[in-house]
Amino acid sequence: MTEVQTYPTIDEAARAMARGAAYMGGGTIVMREVNAGTAAPVLVRTDDPTLRQLRAQGDTVSLGAGVTMAQILAEPQLDFLHPVARRVGGPQVRNMGTVGGNLFAAHPYGDFAVALLALGARVQLAGTSGARPVEDVLRDRARQVGLVAAIEVPRPRHGSFGFTKVSRVKPKGVSILSIAVLAPQTGGTLRGVRVALGGMGSGPLRSAAVERALDGQRLDRTTLEKAQSVASDGLQPPTDALASAWYRSEVVGVHLRRLLQSMESS
Amino acid sequence: MAKIPVTFTHNGTDRAAFADPGQNLLEFLRRGLGDLSPKYGCGQGACGACTVTIDGQTQLACLVLAETVQGRDVRTAAGLADGATLDPLQEAFMDHFAAQCGYCTPGMLVSARALLDTNPTPTREEVIEAISGNLCRCTGYEPIIEAILSVAGRRATA
Amino acid sequence: MSAQSGKNGFELRKDLFADERDDNLNEIGKRIRRQDIEGHVTGRSPFYDDHLFDGLLHIRCVRSPHHHARIRRIDTSRAAGMDGVVRIVTGADVPVNLNTLLSLLDFGLDDEPVLSHAKVAYKGEPVAAVIAATEAQARAAAQAVQVDWEVLPHVLDVEEALKPGAPTVNETYPANAFVYHGKYDHQKLRYGDVDRALAEADHVVEGRYEMSPIEQAPIETCGAIAAQEQNGRYVCYTGTQALFFSLGTASKVLNLPSSRLHFIGGTVGGGFGGKVDSIHEPLAILGTMLTGRPCKSQWDREEEMQVGAPRGAERWYVTDGVMKDGRITARKFTGYFDSGAYTRLSSYAIIKGVGHLPGPYTIPNVYADVYCVYTNRTPATAMRGFGITGVDFAIEAHMDKVAERVGMNPVDLRILNAYRDGDMKAHRRVAKNCALVECCQVAAEKAGVRLSPDPLAATSMTGGGGPRGALPAHTATDENGRVEGFSSGSYAQKDGVSVQPVAASKAPAMATGQRAPGGGSTPPQGVSAPSPAPPAPVPSQPAAKKPARSGAMRFSSLSGFRRR
Numbered sequence: 001m002t003e004v005q006t007y008p009t010i011d012e013a014a015r016a017m018a019r020g021a022a023y024m025g026g027g028t029i030v031m032r033e034v035n036a037g038t039a040a041p042v043l044v045r046t047d048d049p050t051l052r053q054l055r056a057q058g059d060t061v062s063l064g065a066g067v068t069m070a071q072i073l074a075e076p077q078l079d080f081l082h083p084v085a086r087r088v089g090g091p092q093v094r095n096m097g098t099v100g101g102n103l104f105a106a107h108p109y110g111d112f113a114v115a116l117l118a119l120g121a122r123v124q125l126a127g128t129s130g131a132r133p134v135e136d137v138l139r140d141r142a143r144q145v146g147l148v149a150a151i152e153v154p155r156p157r158h159g160s161f162g163f164t165k166v167s168r169v170k171p172k173g174v175s176i177l178s179i180a181v182l183a184p185q186t187g188g189t190l191r192g193v194r195v196a197l198g199g200m201g202s203g204p205l206r207s208a209a210v211e212r213a214l215d216g217q218r219l220d221r222t223t224l225e226k227a228q229s230v231a232s233d234g235l236q237p238p239t240d241a242l243a244s245a246w247y248r249s250e251v252v253g254v255h256l257r258r259l260l261q262s263m264e265s266s
Numbered sequence: 267m268a269k270i271p272v273t274f275t276h277n278g279t280d281r282a283a284f285a286d287p288g289q290n291l292l293e294f295l296r297r298g299l300g301d302l303s304p305k306y307g308c309g310q311g312a313c314g315a316c317t318v319t320i321d322g323q324t325q326l327a328c329l330v331l332a333e334t335v336q337g338r339d340v341r342t343a344a345g346l347a348d349g350a351t352l353d354p355l356q357e358a359f360m361d362h363f364a365a366q367c368g369y370c371t372p373g374m375l376v377s378a379r380a381l382l383d384t385n386p387t388p389t390r391e392e393v394i395e396a397i398s399g400n401l402c403r404c405t406g407y408e409p410i411i412e413a414i415l416s417v418a419g420r421r422a423t424a
Numbered sequence: 425m426s427a428q429s430g431k432n433g434f435e436l437r438k439d440l441f442a443d444e445r446d447d448n449l450n451e452i453g454k455r456i457r458r459q460d461i462e463g464h465v466t467g468r469s470p471f472y473d474d475h476l477f478d479g480l481l482h483i484r485c486v487r488s489p490h491h492h493a494r495i496r497r498i499d500t501s502r503a504a505g506m507d508g509v510v511r512i513v514t515g516a517d518v519p520v521n522l523n524t525l526l527s528l529l530d531f532g533l534d535d536e537p538v539l540s541h542a543k544v545a546y547k548g549e550p551v552a553a554v555i556a557a558t559e560a561q562a563r564a565a566a567q568a569v570q571v572d573w574e575v576l577p578h579v580l581d582v583e584e585a586l587k588p589g590a591p592t593v594n595e596t597y598p599a600n601a602f603v604y605h606g607k608y609d610h611q612k613l614r615y616g617d618v619d620r621a622l623a624e625a626d627h628v629v630e631g632r633y634e635m636s637p638i639e640q641a642p643i644e645t646c647g648a649i650a651a652q653e654q655n656g657r658y659v660c661y662t663g664t665q666a667l668f669f670s671l672g673t674a675s676k677v678l679n680l681p682s683s684r685l686h687f688i689g690g691t692v693g694g695g696f697g698g699k700v701d702s703i704h705e706p707l708a709i710l711g712t713m714l715t716g717r718p719c720k721s722q723w724d725r726e727e728e729m730q731v732g733a734p735r736g737a738e739r740w741y742v743t744d745g746v747m748k749d750g751r752i753t754a755r756k757f758t759g760y761f762d763s764g765a766y767t768r769l770s771s772y773a774i775i776k777g778v779g780h781l782p783g784p785y786t787i788p789n790v791y792a793d794v795y796c797v798y799t800n801r802t803p804a805t806a807m808r809g810f811g812i813t814g815v816d817f818a819i820e821a822h823m824d825k826v827a828e829r830v831g832m833n834p835v836d837l838r839i840l841n842a843y844r845d846g847d848m849k850a851h852r853r854v855a856k857n858c859a860l861v862e863c864c865q866v867a868a869e870k871a872g873v874r875l876s877p878d879p880l881a882a883t884s885m886t887g888g889g890g891p892r893g894a895l896p897a898h899t900a901t902d903e904n905g906r907v908e909g910f911s912s913g914s915y916a917q918k919d920g921v922s923v924q925p926v927a928a929s930k931a932p933a934m935a936t937g938q939r940a941p942g943g944g945s946t947p948p949q950g951v952s953a954p955s956p957a958p959p960a961p962v963p964s965q966p967a968a969k970k971p972a973r974s975g976a977m978r979f980s981s982l983s984g985f986r987r988r
Contacts, residue, residue, distance in 0.1 A: 001288060002287055003288075027329045027331060028311050028329050031331065032311065032329065035290060090398045090400070093399060172399060297476070304467075305643070307644065313643055315643050343466070346466075360458075360465055362455075365465065367694045368460065368463065368465075402643070
């Protein structure tokens with residue numbers, strides 16, 4: 001049966017993470033496993049209040065790992081993240097699900113992590129100084145990477161960040177795929193483009209092909225067509241109950257183009 | 267199996283009960299307290315039939331570890347009425363035929379109540395968003411939306 | 425147009441059939457409260473799981489990971505010693521471990537175990553049930569039950585399953601098709617001479633249509649709780665949609681007179697046809713009989729989706745003979761219902777579906793061969809529009825195809841061919857209370873589709889009857905699909921021998937891999953072998969008397985009561 005250990009601080013919780021233990025944040029992932037009888041035998045959690053803290057001012061915002069989607073939506077300074085947080089779950093899940101947990105949510109969940117990847121977020125792990133690129137944490141997430149304490153997100157220039165999530169059911173549905181684009185412009189030319197995709201591989205990933213197609217270009221018709229045509233290049237999306245690999249490959253470019261167009265017109 | 271004592275407020279009343287390790291709040295409320303208004307539909311956070319509020323926020327009881335409600339304020343559909351006087355939302359659901367089988371109804375009402383408590387005059391879109399985490403399979407969304415809006419309208423003009 | 429808008433946005437089109445209807449309606453168009461609504465909004469409606477019992481035990485099934493496999497051995501020893509486990513039930517514990525739901529109506533042969541002991545024929549088929557103090561303990565122990573499987577070849581496609589050499593899915597029907605009327609491997613409809621009419625038609629339009637299974641997905645998953653009452657009776661709270669059906673099934677498989685069973689239901693958290701299979705009631709009662717404690721059997725959501733019986737898949741081939749002016753003179757169907765591994769209700773769905781052919785159209789020559797096919801998929805059962813919805817999709821898709829071929833507006837084509845009052849239907853009943861013409865006209869109006877003058881002026885009440893109301897002068901018949909070894913006298917007979925329920929504990933393991941050459945000539949062991957006289961189960965009810973013919977008022981599912 002499940003044993004739950006609760007610690008007052010994240011550092012103590014991190015030290016308690018022995019082999020085979022699992023960390024429980026908002027519960028939306030781990031409690032499913034508990035209910036299904038497939039959870040780790042030991043669950044570690046903490047009531048550390050620092051995990052719920054967020055700092056929304058300045059060029060880099062800081063989100064405690066336990067910050068919920070609802071907290072983000074309640075913070076006007078985090079408006080660039082609102083379109084992302086709003087597409088996570090329904091209201092109840094947004095009141096429970098956390099930004100830290102989203103980094104570990106397998107497809108068809110985990111769309112917030114896709115946005116963090118495009119935004120170039122960095123992850124602070126408990127008991128360590130400095131922060132790691134979110135890429136590293138996503139890459140290593142199947143292994144024990146340590147406990148996430150907070151996530152630092154560079155604030156994008158106004159209008160340079162866009163996000164879309166494709167689902168069959170609206171307004172609340174799991175993800176067929178999601179796309180996040182950071183596309184800053186300098187004098188009408190795209191510079192430092194980051195494009196992240198969810199549902200197009202084993203986890204959130206960056207699309208080098210689309211980034212190459214956009215970087216250094218003007219966002220004109222030719223560029224849009226080029227980005228659309230290479231959107232699935234080199235990717236092996238999954239086939240599951242929601243959509244086939246073929247379908248995902250066919251539509252990802254269409255949705256990417258629409259997203260880019262909507263960013264350009266807004 | 268060591269039991270875990272939990273003291274909390276349940277529909278405005280102080281309660282103390284024992285939870286099993288790993289027990290979810292839904293089972294704890296239903297089997298432990300005998301509050302049968304939250305329903306099991308999926309155990310996965312997909313259907314919303316177990317929706318309750320914790321400190322005023324809607325949450326899914328099947329995904330809440332029972333022991334974590336220690337010291338908190340839990341409300342369910344069973345606590346909506348004030349004695350024999352039903353909540354205006356309950357009356358509106360009855361008047362608008364906003365339930366067929368009734369299984370999703372308690373969770374739906376809790377979500378609707380939470381919406382009106384924070385936003386007494388929601389738009390239709392806001393109502394749809396607020397109940398988007400509650401599935402109804404008898405296809406009663408329209409009457410449900412109408413019922414919620416009717417209460418919102420009444421309050422708006424009151 | 426005279427139309428009344430109701431408060432809920434619907435319209436009462438009182439211009440239609442105005443002289444056929446009283447307008448002093450007391451309820452329609454008025455807002456009323458459901459009689460059970462106060463319980464729903466207060467959370468007090470008593471769903472089956474809302475009954476608390478001290479010491480309630482939880483039942484979880486051990487399920488097959490394979491589509492098709494022989495069970496060599498079930499080892500429950502490790503699971504039996506685990507925390508909280510009270511009892512592990514296998515097929516040997518089930519008094520009458522072979523049943524078919526419609527045996528209560530004397531329709532079909534017993535073909536499905538409650539808990540399989542010889543082989544499994546679909547992924548998720550239960551082979552044992554663990555009874556434990558908590559649900560978590562029952563889950564853990566169910567995972568610890570060891571089953572030694574011998575995986576068998578499987579078949580998942582209806583047409584593949586009917587080919588010679590396909591694996592036998594269901595030993596009761598070795599050729600993988602339900603046997604109709606004790607004679608045929610399919611249900612027939614013969615009306616007129618389709619082949620001649622096709623030969624004389626200006627166009628022949630062919631189509632192939634397929635529907636996937638659909639899960640009913642009620643928010644309340646299927647389940648039941650049983651407990652001991654007094655005087656040797658058992659109470660069973662259940663979410664069944666078919667209370668007396670489930671009562672009869674439990675009585676049969678548990679070999680208990682129904683007077684010892686007290687079923688309480690009627691409060692159902694959504695069903696849509698998915699709660700008629702009577703899976704949980706026998707298990708919960710059996711658990712209570714074996715443990716002396718209240719027992720609950722309940723599917724979790726994953727089980728509801730994986731092993732809960734869906735609307736089955738269907739495949740239809742439709743061939744129409746059409747004249748240049750759009751009149752359809754012949755319609756030929758070959759249909760395959762995917763019943764999954766066992767019959768459940770698919771056999772009956774086909775009877776109902778064939779009665780519906782050729783759809784709401786008057787076509788003088790109609791032919792159908794419809795097969796109820798066993799495959800190694802989850803057994804199928806009822807869902808809304810049971811037996812009709814799938815073929816209606818095929819028919820209406822085909823109507824569009826025909827319209828395109830003859831160059832007609834598809835709504836015009838439908839009105840031209842729509843049945844009128846007085847027309848003879850292919851199932852040899854005169855059509856009454858027809859309303860398709862008017863439905864098409866209103867739909868066209870709403871959709872902004874411009875109709876040709878004749879269809880616009882048509883009504884359901886004129887143009888029918890006369891020669892259209894006569895039976896065909898000649899109907900071509902055949903003996904295709906003839907099957908031997910089944911008796912036509914009663915569906916409960918095979919080889920003319922009344923099938924006795926077989927106590928699993930005494931029955932030999934069902935012989936497998938002994939498919940009769942030629943198919944269907946050898947009854948499988950364990951099915952037709954008379955058992956050593958177990959106490960007689962509840963005698964099946966005599967077929968219900970036909971209701972008296974309608975008088976002046978007749979109920980139509982299309983339009984409610986209409987005066988004739």
